Amino acid sequence: MNRMRIQGWLFAGSLFVAFLLQLMPLPPSLEPLKPYWIGLVLIYWTIEAPDRIGLGFAFCLGLVADVLVGELLGEQALRLLVLVFIVLRFRARLRFFPVWQQALAVLALLLNDRIVMLMARGFSGEPLPGGVFWFAPLVGMAAWPLVFLLFDDLRARLRAGE
Amino acid sequence: MPLARTDNATLFAEGAVSTLRLIVYLAFAVALMVLDHRGNYLESARHVAGLVIEPVYRLASLPAQLARATRTAVVTQDQLASENRALREQLLLAQARLNRLDALVAQNERLKSLLEAQKNLGLSVQLARLINVDLDPSRHRIVLDVGANQGCTVGQPVIDAQGVMGQIVEVLPNTSIAMLISDATHAIPVMVERTGLRAIAYGSGEIDRLQLPNIPISADIKVGDKLLTSGLGGRFPAGFPVGEIRKVSPDRSGMFIAAEAQPAAALDRSAEVLLLRDQPQPYGPPAPREDVGPPASLGGPPAEVQP
Numbered sequence: 001m002n003r004m005r006i007q008g009w010l011f012a013g014s015l016f017v018a019f020l021l022q023l024m025p026l027p028p029s030l031e032p033l034k035p036y037w038i039g040l041v042l043i044y045w046t047i048e049a050p051d052r053i054g055l056g057f058a059f060c061l062g063l064v065a066d067v068l069v070g071e072l073l074g075e076q077a078l079r080l081l082v083l084v085f086i087v088l089r090f091r092a093r094l095r096f097f098p099v100w101q102q103a104l105a106v107l108a109l110l111l112n113d114r115i116v117m118l119m120a121r122g123f124s125g126e127p128l129p130g131g132v133f134w135f136a137p138l139v140g141m142a143a144w145p146l147v148f149l150l151f152d153d154l155r156a157r158l159r160a161g162e
Numbered sequence: 163m164p165l166a167r168t169d170n171a172t173l174f175a176e177g178a179v180s181t182l183r184l185i186v187y188l189a190f191a192v193a194l195m196v197l198d199h200r201g202n203y204l205e206s207a208r209h210v211a212g213l214v215i216e217p218v219y220r221l222a223s224l225p226a227q228l229a230r231a232t233r234t235a236v237v238t239q240d241q242l243a244s245e246n247r248a249l250r251e252q253l254l255l256a257q258a259r260l261n262r263l264d265a266l267v268a269q270n271e272r273l274k275s276l277l278e279a280q281k282n283l284g285l286s287v288q289l290a291r292l293i294n295v296d297l298d299p300s301r302h303r304i305v306l307d308v309g310a311n312q313g314c315t316v317g318q319p320v321i322d323a324q325g326v327m328g329q330i331v332e333v334l335p336n337t338s339i340a341m342l343i344s345d346a347t348h349a350i351p352v353m354v355e356r357t358g359l360r361a362i363a364y365g366s367g368e369i370d371r372l373q374l375p376n377i378p379i380s381a382d383i384k385v386g387d388k389l390l391t392s393g394l395g396g397r398f399p400a401g402f403p404v405g406e407i408r409k410v411s412p413d414r415s416g417m418f419i420a421a422e423a424q425p426a427a428a429l430d431r432s433a434e435v436l437l438l439r440d441q442p443q444p445y446g447p448p449a450p451r452e453d454v455g456p457p458a459s460l461g462g463p464p465a466e467v468q469p
Contacts (some may be wrong), residue, residue: 023222025296032300053178055187062191066204067211068218069297073204074194081191085184103269124199127346129300 006158014041014151015061022069032132035140038065039083039113040147041049043106046087047094048151075120082116083109099145106144110137112160133149205332212309212334219305219337220296226294229260232432238287251289251434257323258287258436265390265401268355278332288312290320302342302369306435309336317397319438325403325426326350326391327435342429343404344369352404353392357382359394363404363423369430372405377419385410389423399438403427 018041026034042061046053062077069076070079086109087094094105114137198204208215230468290306297402308314310333320327320340328342343350346367352374353360359381363372387399388406393400413420 019218020222023219023295023297025223025226025294034296040220055183058186067207068215070194071204071298071301073207074191077194078188078191081184081187085180088180104457120195124195125188127367129346133300150256 003158007049007155010154010158011045011049014045014089018042018058019065019068023066025091033135033139035136035143036110036113039080039104039110040140040143042080043087043109044147044151045092046091048082048155050091051087053084053088055081055088065072072120072124075117078120079113079116083113086112099148102148103141107137107141110140113137166194197457208332209334212337213329216309216334216337219293223294223305243395254289254323255432256288256434258321259324261323261403265355265403269401286447287321287436288314288439290314290435290437292433292435297339298365302328302348302365302367302429303331303346304340304435306330306338306340307336308408308437309334309338311335314338314437319398319402321402321436321438322427322434324428325405326398327427327429329397330437340435342369343372343425343427343430348396351392351394352389354383354407355388355390356370357387359383360394361389361421363389366422370424372410372423372425374421374423375413375418377421379412379417381419381420383410383419383421389426 019035021037022159042053042058058080059077060078063073066073094102097105114134122128170395180348189466199414207405243402288308289306293307295303295305314330314333316330316333318330320329326343328348330338331341332339341348343363343365344367345365348365352359352411361374361377363408366373385407389404389406391398391400391402403426408424410419411420
């Protein structure tokens, strides 16, 4: 019971930190390279704890993200829905990939996410962004091992602390 | 292991239920987007959620603020820093006044003193600080620390010491969000200071570039020309520096000149900005004066006054 609660705190805390990281400014030259932190953290939890995350959760989280950082209500909800659905679909295989293969899968997921984002923005009539737009998934891929190892380590420590 | 309870059965395919749910949720999300695009509900949702959003913004801006604060603390003493900040604010205000004065002098020379109304140099401003939060790298928005409670309204122009930065697009109770002139969806009416040529400067999505796509091929415009706000459209008051022409070339069709300008304001650097209070443009004839005609004291019955 206690362990579940600590895990729950870790879960909620990681999402909160992801939001903060998403909002946190970088130097202007690095700004387009910022990975989609919310997406990364959500991928991790979808792989590791799918009983916490369903499509409904992704939808609600996306709405919160929209209210916080977004422009169009529903845009991030759509993106996270697609993300979580694909991860849930392939979760059984993703779980047992080595980290570098997982990173490649994450790259594919984030690229797909960019395409979904482009579609959403295209329909709302915004101009298309430039080439730098496509670099962020690469950074996300590079960040994936960090996220994965960090959370795995944290959870292992929590388990050992019992 | 509680996690593995459904996985063994479905290694390669989930049931159809999940897909159905996905479709329902997707439809829901798309419907929301369409509704929001039409009705702009997000703004009101954010206004309601402002109490929660604002602390998160401030929290997210803490590291950047901390970095700046430690830098000042290491270099100078605390008192010096605050004095420096006060002086910088004064300088900002003074430079903004000066810029406006310069522009108006030039304008008056050129326009044969026709525009009496523009001689009014009163500049009613409000100082605001940037909250270091990055909403979306592909959109050029800044978050300011003044909101509806401080009298901030949507549409107010935002300037810094060097020129126009953008305009307020969204107001929360204690925070507001401004769109920079470099945002790809922003356009600002400008005129060339040297010749008075009017044009529209569109944002390019790059922080250091504005585009002026449709200038007539016969127009007199060259590299180094300064752009000022023209005041047309009534959103930005006339005479504020917007940028400087960096490149002039014929566009693809050969029918127009496409120019590029560099914004005058330090769009990616300013820590303090000024919000212009509303300056209603003088449309139509001026309102009739109240106290015209003979003084009211003369209106009394003359018979009683005379002895």
